[in-house]
Amino acid sequence: MTRQALPESLVRAFPGRTWRLLPASERGAHRVxxxxxxxxILYAKACLDPQGDVSAxxxxxxxxxxxxxxxxxxxxxxxxxxxxxxxxxxxxxPSGAWSAAELGAVAKTLARLHRVSVPNATxxxxxxxxxxxxxxxxxxxxxxxxxxxxxxxxDARVVSAALTRAGRPVRELVDLEPxxxxxxxxxxxxxxxxxxxxxxxxATLLDFEHAGRGDPAxxxxxxxxxxxxxxxxxxxxxxxxxxxxxxxxxxxxxxSLAPAMALILALQAARFAVEVLGGRIASAAAAAVARRLPxxxxxxxxxxxxxxxxxxxxxxxxRRPSGARGHA
Numbered sequence: 382m383t384r385q386a387l388p389e390s391l392v393r394a395f396p397g398r399t400w401r402l403l404p405a406s407e408r409g410a411h412r413v414x415x416x417x418x419x420x421x422i423l424y425a426k427a428c429l430d431p432q433g434d435v436s437a438x439x440x441x442x443x444x445x446x447x448x449x450x451x452x453x454x455x456x457x458x459x460x461x462x463x464x465x466x467x468x469x470x471x472x473x474x475p476s477g478a479w480s481a482a483e484l485g486a487v488a489k490t491l492a493r494l495h496r497v498s499v500p501n502a503t504x505x506x507x508x509x510x511x512x513x514x515x516x517x518x519x520x521x522x523x524x525x526x527x528x529x530x531x532x533x534x535x536d537a538r539v540v541s542a543a544l545t546r547a548g549r550p551v552r553e554l555v556d557l558e559p560x561x562x563x564x565x566x567x568x569x570x571x572x573x574x575x576x577x578x579x580x581x582x583x584a585t586l587l588d589f590e591h592a593g594r595g596d597p598a599x600x601x602x603x604x605x606x607x608x609x610x611x612x613x614x615x616x617x618x619x620x621x622x623x624x625x626x627x628x629x630x631x632x633x634x635x636x637s638l639a640p641a642m643a644l645i646l647a648l649q650a651a652r653f654a655v656e657v658l659g660g661r662i663a664s665a666a667a668a669a670v671a672r673r674l675p676x677x678x679x680x681x682x683x684x685x686x687x688x689x690x691x692x693x694x695x696x697x698x699x700r701r702p703s704g705a706r707g708h709a
Contacts, residue, residue, distance in 0.1 A: 387400060387414070387425070387427055387465075388427055388428075388457070388464045388465050390457050390458075390464075390465070391425060391427060391457070391464075391465045391467070394455055394467075395416065395418060395425075395455075395467075398416045398417075398418060399416060400414035400415065400416045400425060401414060401415045401416065402414050403415060404666075405664070405666040405669070406588075406666060410428065410429060410430065410433065410590070410663070410664070411426050411427060411428055411429065411433075411435070411590060412426075412427055412429060413425065413426050414427075421469065421470075422469075422470040423454060423467050423468065423469060423470070424451070424467065424468050424469075424470065425465060425466075425467045426438075426465060426466055426467075426468070427464055427465040428464045428465070429663065430663070431464070433464055434463050434464070435456075435463055435464065435465060435466055436459075436463045436502070437502060437503060437504055437592070437593075438466075438589045438590050438592060439453065439456055439463070439466050440500040440502060440503065441500065441503065441563060441589040441592035442466075442468070442589050443500075444497050444498060444499070444500050444503075444563055445494055445497060445563070445586065445589070446497070448493075448585075449490055449493055449494055449497075449585065449586055450471075450585065450586050450587070450589065451468040451469050451470070451471045451585065451587065452468060452469045453466055453467070453468050454467050454468060454469055455467040471574040471585045471587055472574065472576040472583075472585060473574040473575045473576030473577070473582070473583075473585065474574055474575065474576075475570050475571055475572075475573060475574055475575070476570065476573075476575050477570060478570075479570070479573075479608065479614070480579075481614075481617050482579065482580055482581065482582055483575055483582055483584070484614060484617045484618045484621060485617065485618075485621040486575060486582045486583055486584040487568065487573060487584050487604065487618065488618050488619075488621035488622035488624075488625055489584070489621065489622075489625045490573075490583075490584040490585070490586060491565070491568065491597070491600055491601065491604075491622060492622055492625035492626045493625075494562070494563060494564075494565060494586065494600075495560070495562035495563065495564070495597040495600070495626070495631075496562070496626075497562075497563055498563075499561070499562065499563045499594050500563070503563060503592070503593060503594045504593050504594065505593050505594050505595065506564050506566050506591075506592075506593030506594060506595030506599060507566065507591055507593055508566070508591075508645075508649060509595070509599065509645075510561075510564075510593060510594055510595030510596065510599070511559070511595065511596055512551050512554060512559075512596060512598070512599075512634060512637075512638060513551075513552075515551075515599060515638065515641075515642070515645060516544070516548045516551060516552075516641060516645070518645060518649065519544050519548075519641065519644060519645035519648055519649075520541060520544065522645070522648035522649050522651070522652040523537055523540050523541050523544070523648060524537075525652050525655070526648065526651055526652060526655065526695075529655050529659070530696065531651060531655060531695060531696050531697055532693070532695065532696070533694075533696075536693040536694060536695075539685065539689070539691045539693050540644075540648070540681070540685055540693055542689065543644065543685050543688045543689035543691060544641060544644050544645070544648075546688070546689065547640045547641035547644060547688050548641045550637040551634075551637050551638050551641060553637075554633075554634055554637055559596040559597075559598065559630075559631070559634060560596070560597060560630075560631065561594055561595065561596065562594075562595070562596070562597040563592065563593075563594065564592060564593055564594070564595040564596075564597060564599060564600045565586050565589060565591070565592055565600055566589075566591035566592050566593055566595075566599075566600065566603070567588060567590070567591040567603070567607075568586070568600055568603060568604040568607065569604065569607035569608060570607075570608065571587075571588075572586060572587045572588045573585070573586060573587070574587060596631075596634065597631050598631050598632075598634035598635040598638055599635075599638070599642075601618065601619065601622060601631070601632070601635035601639075602635045602638040602639045602642040603642060603646065604618065605618070605635070605639045605642070605643075606639065606642045606643040606645075606646045607646065609643075615639065619632045619635060619636065620632075640688060643684050643687075643688075644681070644684045644685065644688060647677070647680045647681045647684050648681060650677050650680070651677050651678065651681055651695060651697060653670075654670050654671075654673070654674060654677050654697060655697070657670045658670065658671060658674075674697040674698065675697075677695075677697060678695035678696075678697040679695075681693070681695045682694070682695055
C-alpha cells in the first residue's frame with residue numbers, strides 16, 4: 382500500500398514502516414496492508430473513502446475479543462470519520478474445504494460470538510437481520526435485476542416464485558422472537574483461520590466489515606450457502622452449534638432458511654456486480670467483479686434449477702445495457 386493510499390494519521394502512527402498492499406476484496410470499500418513492526422506481522426485496514434468510518438467493525442472486533450477475532454493494537458482516535466485500525470495477525474491459516482473437526486470449530490466459535498454483548502452502536506446485519514427481512518432482501522434484488530434487464534420479466538417471475546416457495550418454511554417462524562446477537566455476516570473460508578491440532582482445531586474469525594445485529598440463524602445459513610455444504614457437512618455444523626449453545630431453536634431456524642439463503646446470496650451477488658460495474662458502488666476490485674460475471678450468473682441459474690427445476694437466463698455483462706433503468 383503506498384503512502385498516498387493510507388490515511389496520513391496511520392502513516393504518522395507507524396513512521397518508517399513499509400506497508401504491502403494485499404489484493405482487494407470484491408466489496409473493495411476497504412484495503413488491507415501488511416507490515417512487520419517490532420518483529421510482529423501487523424495488518425492495517427483503511428477506508429478508501431476519505432469520509433469512511435470503521436467504527437462499527439472496530440467495535441464488533443473488540444466485543445468478540447482476541448480469542449475469537451484478531452487483537453487490535455492501534456486505531457485512529459475517535460473522530461467523525463475514524464478511517465483505520467491495525468490488528469495482529471490471526472493464528473493459523475484458512476482451509477479450502479472445512480473438515481468435520483473444522484466445522485465443529487466454526488460452530489463453537491460462532492456460538493461464543495453469538496453470546497457476547499452486542500455493542501450499542503451495532504447496525505442491523507446488512508442483507509437482513511431477521512428471517513423476514515432476509516427474504517425481503519431477496520425479492521428486492523430480483524426487482525433491481527429486472528429493472529436493469531439482467532432478468533427479463535418472465536425470468537424474474539420464475540426466480541421470484543422459486544424464492545417464495547423456498548421461503549415458505551421460514552414464514553412459519555417469522556413471528557417467533559429469536560435471540561438477537563452479534564453476527565459476523567460473512568462466515569466463509571477466507572474469513573476463518575484454524576490453529577492447533579488437526580483433530581481439535583480452534584477457529585478465529587476475520588473481517589468483521591459486515592458484522593451486525595441479527596438472528597444468529599442467519600450466520601449459520603450464510604455459512605452453509607457460502608461454503609456450499611453438503612447435507613452431511615451442514616448437519617455436522619448444525620449439530621456442533623446446537624451442542625455448543627444447548628438449544629435447537631437457532632439451528633431449526635437456520636435449517637428452514639438455508640435453501641432460500643442460497644438463492645438470496647446469489648441474487649445479492651448479482652445485484653452488487655451490476656451496481657459496481659454501473660458505477661453506483663465504488664470498489665477497488667471492479668475488474669475482479671467483471672471477471673466473475675459468468676460465474677455469478679451461473680450461480681443464480683443453478684440455484685433456481687436446484688430449487689424449482691426451472692431454467693432461467695441471467696444477462697450479466699460488463700457494460701450496463703442501454704436504456705436500463707437506474708437503481709433507487
